[in-house]
Amino acid sequence: MSTETIDLKTKLLTDFHARESLMNGEAASPFHQKKRAAISRFEELGFPTPKNEEWKYSNVKDLISESYHFNAESNLTLADLQELNIPDQNANILYFVNGHYSEELSSIVSSSEQIIIDSLQNAYKKNPELVNRYFDELVKDDSDAFTSLNTAFAFDGVFIHVPDNQTVEHPVIMRFMSDARAENVASQPRNIIAVGRNGHVKIAEAFRTLGEARSLTNAVTEIHLDRDANVEYYKVQNETENAYHIGTTQVRMLDQSHFYAGTVTLNGRFTRNNLNIILDGEHCEAHMYGLYFPDGSQHVDNHTVADHRKPNSNSNELYKGILRDKSKGVFNGKIFVREDAQKTNAFQSCKNIVLSTEATMNTKPQLEIFADDVKCSHGTTTGQIDEEALFYMQSRGISKPEAMSLLMYAFCADVVSQIKIDSVREYLEGVIADKLATK
């Protein structure tokens, strides 16, 4: 272990205990007990090294050798943010700047009968029992050091509760801003989304960084779907060349629930996304879509899990990436079909276009099937742009760069079209078209 590793880890442990000593009675609360358990997990696990199979291709050495100002104050105004973000008049918008919820920047349009939307801090103050019912429940056994770290320091984020039988008409868009204009900053947003029976909601998390200093985001989102619930969940990462992002989304689905996830990584120095779905009911449907466009020396790692625990459910996964320059991509898709999960259908596909000889893509599908009556398939492809198609287009007068961007855009289209929040999809269409056109 390098001395730097000890530095960040030690600092975090010291910070935790210093805070704890200032807590008085609150330290005995069940909420804090979860945090205490998490910090000891983190202490035990330590930051992962490439010896850890789950982190084999994604080395966090650089990330942990930096120092950060956690939850730094920022004077960002709405005007600073406007042009950076997905415009949407019809959405519930929540702003977090360096991990702090900003009430003045946020606007909530849905009624409180349909949906409770609050910052985690406020929600906990108002209704500690409700928050505590969900907080940490899905990740308490997670063996990921970053997830434990997030729990230990969980301080703000979004708490969403959709009561039974409510269809939330306006999407919820959460905007997590890192203001790295003055110094290295870090934040650890913790989101909880609990959707009751037959509740329907669309949610997006958008991550952006401002400024040239380093930023670290260590985000965890827990999503509970009760029976017949329907959740669409999108994660859009458009950060800077200096942004580290580690994110875990942990989902648990009960009978007949439907879950759609779209994860789009547009930019970021180092991105690791864990999307873990437990299909803990029958007749569930889980869809996972992903897109990533690393260039320069960016690193994007997507780890997904579809864990089928009950019979008669389906999961379907499509991840696509375009890699340029010296970028690196990692895809690890696990499908578990437990003994009880007969009649499972599970499909997985990861397709990549590698545009440079110095870019690399590591793909690893991992199927562990313990039931006998199942349909599972997986496939990964990593190739170049189709030369035949390129020539065909050129022969019609379309210049090579234009033909390349048309072909790449077409490659992404089946993932982009899955994004059902119009403002998010339109934003992505624009950003992706620009991104593919500039090179």
Next chain:
Amino acid sequence: MLSINELRASIEGKEILKGINLEVKPGEVHAIMGPNGSGKSTLASVLAGREEYEVTGGSVTFDGKDLLELAAEERAAEGIFLAFQYPVEIPGVTTINFLKTAVNEIRKYKGENPLDAAQFLKMVREKAKLVSMNDSLLKRALNEGFSGGEKKRNEIFQMAVLEPKLAVLDETDSGLDIDALRIVAEGVNSLRSPDRSAIVVTHYQRLLDYIVPDFVHVLYKGRIVKSGPKELALELEEKGYDWIKAEVDALG
């Protein structure tokens, strides 16, 4: 208009074209026939600017310009069109969007303003009618899942939209039913004019009944070994290629 001189080209180190000479004047239609593997599609690809083929000798001028100096898209903008023997499927790009991009890229090359959506649609509808191209095909991904005949018709449709000066049709007739063959031929003929030319690669006299050529050439082993008037095609249909092969092979 097009002048090919001692053109040699190879792929993967193998010489396929071994000194082609061909002169196409404005308004002329030249048919190229010849046995499988003789280099017809290679010639078409080299003219269209496919980079995989290495030109190892000779020259090609088109309207006074050195064609071999131009990129494929520049050749298209200058007025060369290749109807592919095997049109490529491009998932995710609709025929209509593809053509719109093509039309406007060519206009940009010529210093013209792009067509707006309404102008473009009007033009496309007219051309689609000309080759009886179904509207639903235009909205589908380019050639994806198209039948063989639909793909060929799409090639002619694109030609009608782009109005090239020189069209190179590589076996556009193969895979077409009798009605489609007539429609495609009519599409080609409707573009015929004193300043437009065509090179028609085919194995069958049938197409040449509709598109009557001014000259017929036989390509064999990378060379044009025989040229003649339209009657040569009839003779080939009747006698096959053996007599020509024998003549050429006897000369060594």
